[in-house]
Amino acid sequence: MRVLITGAxxxxxxxxATRYTSRGDETLATARSFDGLIDxxxxxxxxxxxxxxxxxxxxxxxxxxxxxxYLDKGExxxxxxxxxxxxxxxxxxxxxxxxxxQALLPSLERSEAPKIAIISSQMASSERAPGGSYxxxxxxxxxxxxxxxxxxxxxxxxxxxxxYHPGWVRTDMGGGSADLSVGEAADGLVExxxxxSLDTTGCFETWDGRPHPY
Numbered sequence: 001m002r003v004l005i006t007g008a009x010x011x012x013x014x015x016x017a018t019r020y021t022s023r024g025d026e027t028l029a030t031a032r033s034f035d036g037l038i039d040x041x042x043x044x045x046x047x048x049x050x051x052x053x054x055x056x057x058x059x060x061x062x063x064x065x066x067x068x069x070y071l072d073k074g075e076x077x078x079x080x081x082x083x084x085x086x087x088x089x090x091x092x093x094x095x096x097x098x099x100x101x102q103a104l105l106p107s108l109e110r111s112e113a114p115k116i117a118i119i120s121s122q123m124a125s126s127e128r129a130p131g132g133s134y135x136x137x138x139x140x141x142x143x144x145x146x147x148x149x150x151x152x153x154x155x156x157x158x159x160x161x162x163x164y165h166p167g168w169v170r171t172d173m174g175g176g177s178a179d180l181s182v183g184e185a186a187d188g189l190v191e192x193x194x195x196x197s198l199d200t201t202g203c204f205e206t207w208d209g210r211p212h213p214y
Contacts, residue, residue, distance in 0.1 A: 101116060114159045
């Protein structure tokens with residue numbers, strides 16, 4: 001199986017890359033300007049198009065859209081959340097996901113059972129809205145909506161799409177007091193991606209397989 005992972009230089013992305021490589025899958029680990037990985041800046045359309053051209057004659061079995069940022073942690077309602085922070089966050093968490101999927105569709109369609117996994121968050125849920133982190137919540141909610149709509153459009157083309165909450169993970173983003181290790185989250189996500197099919201396309205699930213409220 002050939003797998004491509006965005007944001008694979010650290011955290012969950014790096015752990016996923018390690019797991020796929022260790023089980024013998026061809027793993028294309030990408031990141032922005034990081035030695036040893038394929039160069040991909042999901043905020044740069046030219047970088048994404050270059051990767052698409054590089055992959056156009058190759059089949060891609062699984063695209064994992066993992067690259068993400070959480071820039072507004074702790075921002076105050078009064079005077080916080082500047083416009084440029086909104087733009088930067090959506091460029092990575094939403095637009096970058098869409099453009100990457102768009103560029104790699106020809107490669108996905110060369111696979112016999114192609115899949116797209118989008119890493120969102122429980123903070124995308126409209127049913128669970130405790131306030132704060134408006135930019136991150138809005139961007140991850142948009143990524144969830146994007147994944148659901150892609151699932152509808154791509155099902156007739158044989159491409160399954162799943163959206164996932166990776167858990168509260170001990171990473172730079174999640175912090176040291178989070179519930180899960182990176183390895184635990186990655187192990188669960190690999191199982192979720194393996195189970196994804198056209199029968200379950202459009203799912204929003206947790207790392208351990210529970211349906212997540214929208």
